[in-house]
Amino acid sequence: MTIPGIEDIRSAAGIIAPEAHRTPVLTSRSLDRITGAHLFFKCENFQRAGAFKFRGAYHAVNRLETEEARRGVATHSSGNHAAALALAASLRGIPAYIVMPENAPAIKKAAVKEYGGHITFCAPTLAAREETLAQVVQQTGAVFIHPYDHPHVIAGQGTAALEALEEVTAPDIVMTPVGGGGLLSGTSLAVKALSPATQVIGAEPAGADDAYRSFHSGVLVPSVHPQTIADGLLTSLSERTFSIIRDHTDDILTTTEENIRRALRLVLQRMKIVIEPSAAVPLAVVLEHPQVFEGKRVVIILSGGNLEVDRSYT
Amino acid sequence: MTIPGIEDIRSAAGIIAPEAHRTPVLTSRSLDRITGAHLFFKCENFQRAGAFKFRGAYHAVNRLETEEARRGVATHSSGNHAAALALAASLRGIPAYIVMPENAPAIKKAAVKEYGGHITFCAPTLAAREETLAQVVQQTGAVFIHPYDHPHVIAGQGTAALEALEEVTAPDIVMTPVGGGGLLSGTSLAVKALSPATQVIGAEPAGADDAYRSFHSGVLVPSVHPQTIADGLLTSLSERTFSIIRDHTDDILTTTEENIRRALRLVLQRMKIVIEPSAAVPLAVVLEHPQVFEGKRVVIILSGGNLEVDRSYT
Numbered sequence: 249m250t251i252p253g254i255e256d257i258r259s260a261a262g263i264i265a266p267e268a269h270r271t272p273v274l275t276s277r278s279l280d281r282i283t284g285a286h287l288f289f290k291c292e293n294f295q296r297a298g299a300f301k302f303r304g305a306y307h308a309v310n311r312l313e314t315e316e317a318r319r320g321v322a323t324h325s326s327g328n329h330a331a332a333l334a335l336a337a338s339l340r341g342i343p344a345y346i347v348m349p350e351n352a353p354a355i356k357k358a359a360v361k362e363y364g365g366h367i368t369f370c371a372p373t374l375a376a377r378e379e380t381l382a383q384v385v386q387q388t389g390a391v392f393i394h395p396y397d398h399p400h401v402i403a404g405q406g407t408a409a410l411e412a413l414e415e416v417t418a419p420d421i422v423m424t425p426v427g428g429g430g431l432l433s434g435t436s437l438a439v440k441a442l443s444p445a446t447q448v449i450g451a452e453p454a455g456a457d458d459a460y461r462s463f464h465s466g467v468l469v470p471s472v473h474p475q476t477i478a479d480g481l482l483t484s485l486s487e488r489t490f491s492i493i494r495d496h497t498d499d500i501l502t503t504t505e506e507n508i509r510r511a512l513r514l515v516l517q518r519m520k521i522v523i524e525p526s527a528a529v530p531l532a533v534v535l536e537h538p539q540v541f542e543g544k545r546v547v548i549i550l551s552g553g554n555l556e557v558d559r560s561y562t
Numbered sequence: 563m564t565i566p567g568i569e570d571i572r573s574a575a576g577i578i579a580p581e582a583h584r585t586p587v588l589t590s591r592s593l594d595r596i597t598g599a600h601l602f603f604k605c606e607n608f609q610r611a612g613a614f615k616f617r618g619a620y621h622a623v624n625r626l627e628t629e630e631a632r633r634g635v636a637t638h639s640s641g642n643h644a645a646a647l648a649l650a651a652s653l654r655g656i657p658a659y660i661v662m663p664e665n666a667p668a669i670k671k672a673a674v675k676e677y678g679g680h681i682t683f684c685a686p687t688l689a690a691r692e693e694t695l696a697q698v699v700q701q702t703g704a705v706f707i708h709p710y711d712h713p714h715v716i717a718g719q720g721t722a723a724l725e726a727l728e729e730v731t732a733p734d735i736v737m738t739p740v741g742g743g744g745l746l747s748g749t750s751l752a753v754k755a756l757s758p759a760t761q762v763i764g765a766e767p768a769g770a771d772d773a774y775r776s777f778h779s780g781v782l783v784p785s786v787h788p789q790t791i792a793d794g795l796l797t798s799l800s801e802r803t804f805s806i807i808r809d810h811t812d813d814i815l816t817t818t819e820e821n822i823r824r825a826l827r828l829v830l831q832r833m834k835i836v837i838e839p840s841a842a843v844p845l846a847v848v849l850e851h852p853q854v855f856e857g858k859r860v861v862i863i864l865s866g867g868n869l870e871v872d873r874s875y876t
Contacts, residue, residue, distance in 0.1 A: 293834045355831075513871055517669075520607045520836040520867035553834035557827055 249488050250399040254441035257406035257434065260307040264407060267339055268303055269295055271408070273415045273547075278518045283534050285541040288419065289515075290412040293523045293553025297359065299480075300408050300431055300551050301332035301395070307404030308393045309336040317342050319389035324370075324377040326352040327480055328552050329395035334365030345390050347381045349373075355556060396430030397486035406434030410442070412547050418443050420544040423530040425551055426450035426459045426500060427481035429489030435549065436496035449540075450493065450500040451530040453478050453508060459485055463493060463500045478508060480526035480552065501540070507532035515550070527551040563802050564713040568755035571720035571748065574621040578721060581653055582617055583609055585722070587729045587861075592832045597848050599855040602733065604726040607837045607867025611673065613794075614722050614745055614865050615646035615709070621718030622707045623650040631656050633703035638684075638691040640666040641794055642866050643709035648679030659704050661695045663687075669870060710744030711800035720748030724756070726861050732757050734858040737844040739865050740764035740773045740814060741795035743803030749863065750810035763854075764807065764814040765844040767792050767822060773799055777807060777814045792822060794840030794866065815854070821846035829864075841865040 271291045279287055292300035309321055320343035323333050330346045337344035344365045348357060349372035360367055370380035385392055394401065408431070409422060422439050426432045432450045439448050452460050456474030462485055471484040485493065493500075503511075511531035515523050530548045534541045585605045593601055606614035623635055634657035637647050644660045651658035658679040662671065663686035674681055684694035699706055708715065722745070723736060736753050740746045746764045753762050766774050770788030776799055785798040799807065807814075817825075825845035829837050844862040848855045 298834065516836050516869075516871045520612065522830050522834040522836055555830075557830045 249491065251488070251492060252399045252403040252406070252437060254438065256399070256403040257410055257438050260303070260400070260403040261407040261410055263310050264303055264306050264404060267296070267306055270411055271295055273412060274519065274521070276519050279514060279531070282514065283541060284538060284543065285534060286545045287534070288412070288416045288545070288547045289519070290408055290547060290549045291521065292408055293521060293527060293550050297328065297331045297335045297363070298552055298554040299328035299332065300405055300549065301328040302335060303407050304401035304404035304430060304434070305329060305332035305393065306336040306339070308398060308400040309333070309340055311400045312391060316391055320344060320391070321393045322381060322384050322388065322390035323347070323393050323395060324381045325395055326356060328554060330356065330365065331359040331363060333393055334360045334363035338364045343388070343390065345384045345388055347377055347384060349377065353556065355554070396428035396483070397488050402430050402434045402437070402489070402492070404434070405431045406438040408549055409435040409438040412549070413439065413442050416545065416547050419446055419547045421447045421449055421541065422547045422549070423449045423451050423533065424549045425478065425481055425526050425529040426452050426493070427526065428483040429459060429485045429493055431549065431551060432497060433489045433492040436492060440496045447498040448496065449533070450497055451533040452500055452502050453481060453529060454502040454504055456481050457502050459493070460500045460502050462490055463497070466494070476505060476508070478526040478529050480524065481529065501533045501537055503529060503532040503536040507535045511535060522553045522555050523550050524552045524555045527553070563805065565802070565806060566713045566717040566720070566751060568752065570713070570717040571724055571752050574617070574714070574717040575721040575724055577624050578617055578620050578718060581610070581620055584725055585609055587726060588833065588835070590833050593828060593845070596828065597855060598852060598857065599848060600859045601848070602726070602730045602859070602861045603833070604722055604861060604863045605835065606722055607835060607841060607864050611642065611645045611649045611677070612866055612868040613642035613646065614719055614863065615642040616649060617721050618715035618718030618744060618748070619643060619646035619707065620650040620653070622712060622714040623647070623654055625714045626705060630705055634659060634705070635707045636695060636698050636702065636704035637661070637707050637709060638695045639709055640670060642868060644670065644679065645673040645677060647707055648674045648677035652678045657702070657704070659698045659702055661691055661698060663691065667870065669868070710742035710797070711802050716744055716748045716751070716803070716806070718748070719745045720752040722863055723749040723752040726863070727753065727756050730859065730861050733760055733861045735761045735763055735855065736861040736863070737763045737765050737847065738863045739792065739795055739840050739843040740766050740807070741840065742797040743773060743799045743807055745863065745865060746811060747803045747806040750806060754810045761812040762810065763847070764811055765847040766814055766816050767795060767843060768816040768818055770795050771816050773807070774814045774816050776804055777811070780808070790819060790822070792840040792843050794838065795843065815847045815851055817843060817846040817850040821849045825849060836867045836869050837864050838866045838869045841867070
């Protein structure tokens with residue numbers, strides 16, 4: 249089981265530099281006042297394809313040998329990894345085959361199509377997704393790029409924290425949301441290598457707390473019937489991401505749906521930037537556990553900005 | 563009738579510098595692709611109190627003599643000028659008396675209160691507003707700061723274009739939305755003084771096209787029963803703003819509600835920043851009249867970001 253090191257994250261940063269955005273780190277006077285913390289928001293909502301996922305996908309696609317890459321890449325996803333992989337593949341000039349559930353949001357299907365991805369629809373179950381993906385891979389010879397259980401993807405995701413630490417020196421805490429654990433893994437590896445005294449905390453909805461329970465029990469617990477508006481955080485950890493998080497993450501804290509909605513609203517209204525519900529989860533954790541964060545310098549990775557816009561404006 | 567000059571705008575820039583944000587100028591690869599123009603967005607949605615209005619309000623408040631200022635400032639507004647004036651007054655440590663219609667949005671009332679403004683409610687008619695304001699001014703001795711028919715306010719609004727032209731040299735076109743005409747007046751004065759070859763275009767909803775009709779007929783036409791989601795653009799030009807716009811603005815173009823909604827959605831979805839409907843009107847004009855803008859370098863002043871957030875997320 250390959251675990252990337254800081255040199256892999258540095259190498260990934262070099263590989264993605266020509267195409268990925270170096271996203272800004274923003275602060276907010278009013279959110280600092282409300283939380284009592286000093287917050288630094290690393291804005292991956294401004295990343296290409298609207299989420300940090302482009303970092304890992306682009307890195308993985310560009311680490312493929314020419315011969316391997318020729319027949320394209322494939323994945324199953326209803327979310328940001330699908331669009332990120334389609335864009336990364338199009339930039340390399342190779343096909344991307346995306347298996348999506350029939351009931352995926354129209355906006356997600358449109359994003360994959362816009363980047364030239366070939367969509368195969370399947371029934372909305374994990375079994376159907378995996379089976380359809382296996383067929384697609386067999387028919388096309390494309391390389392499966394897993395959304396998080398992949399060392400090149402994890403190394404790519406770690407580049408967001410690498411950049412953040414170049415702008416915010418030795419913060420007390422770095423936080424990311426945790427779903428499958430790719431972003432939290434890459435972030436933990438980067439932060440612990442570069443700033444060992446900085447704590448890394450994963451933020452998870454209480455309604456989808458499999459990573460919390462896995463971390464605190466020491467046994468990988470799968471995600472079963474998760475209930476949350478943070479639709480990017482429904483997946484389970486893999487053995488690889490669980491192992492990295494267990495060894496390199498300091499804590500996982502959870503938050504209610506009410507605080508996720510409040511955090512989302514605060515970012516939209518106070519910072520005037522668009523984030524998706526999953527990206528609001530770390531700020532929600534700060535609102536829910538103020539004593540942990542009071543007076544601390546906290547970097548929050550705003551993971552993505554693919555929010556369904558209010559239909560009343562569309 | 564005092565008309566500010568470029569030296570007044572430069573002086574305003576110096577006066578507001580300690581408290582106003584120097585807002586960023588953002589670009590968007592995908593909006594350039596969609597419109598065929600090269601767009602530069604001056605982000606006044608990130609300005610304090612969420613709109614360019616803070617520039618004019620802060621400037622006007624800080625141009626008052628100590629004795630004049632002592633008893634405070636007053637205005638009638640259901641919109642961004644109210645919050646901006648309340649914040650500007652609180653920064654000077656003087657009271658702000660705001661007359662608002664009873665049916666003003668809760669979020670606008672909350673913003674004025676948060677900045678320490680004293681609200682007097684009135685019936686939702688212009689007559690009631692003006693009468694109530696006159697009473698408030700008589701009782702308190704506060705100085706009325708008009709939202710746009712005021713030379714210090716106009717000079718303050720012109721500082722956004724001043725900053726934009728420091729970052730984007732000699733653009734082909736600068737655009738702002740037009741309601742009462744304060745922003746368009748200040749922008750026209752700044753741009754024509756600093757870059758005479760640059761065209762200044764006002765953008766107006768077809769459903770509230772009083773400035774368009776005034777500009778093209780040469781006679782000030784008041785706004786009667788305007789119908790638009792761009793709720794910051796319902797007001798009429800004053801003699802002062804009409805005179806400035808007639809002499810210094812190159813054109814006013816209108817757009818449908820459909821294109822305003824489309825422009826708003828594009829900014830939220832593609833740029834991942836929050837703007838209010840009024841701020842979407844210039845981009846809507848670009849979508850509606852592509853031949854005017856194709857291949858041109860166009861600065862758009864995104865006037866504000868005080869959007870009512872989708873209730874489904876709150």
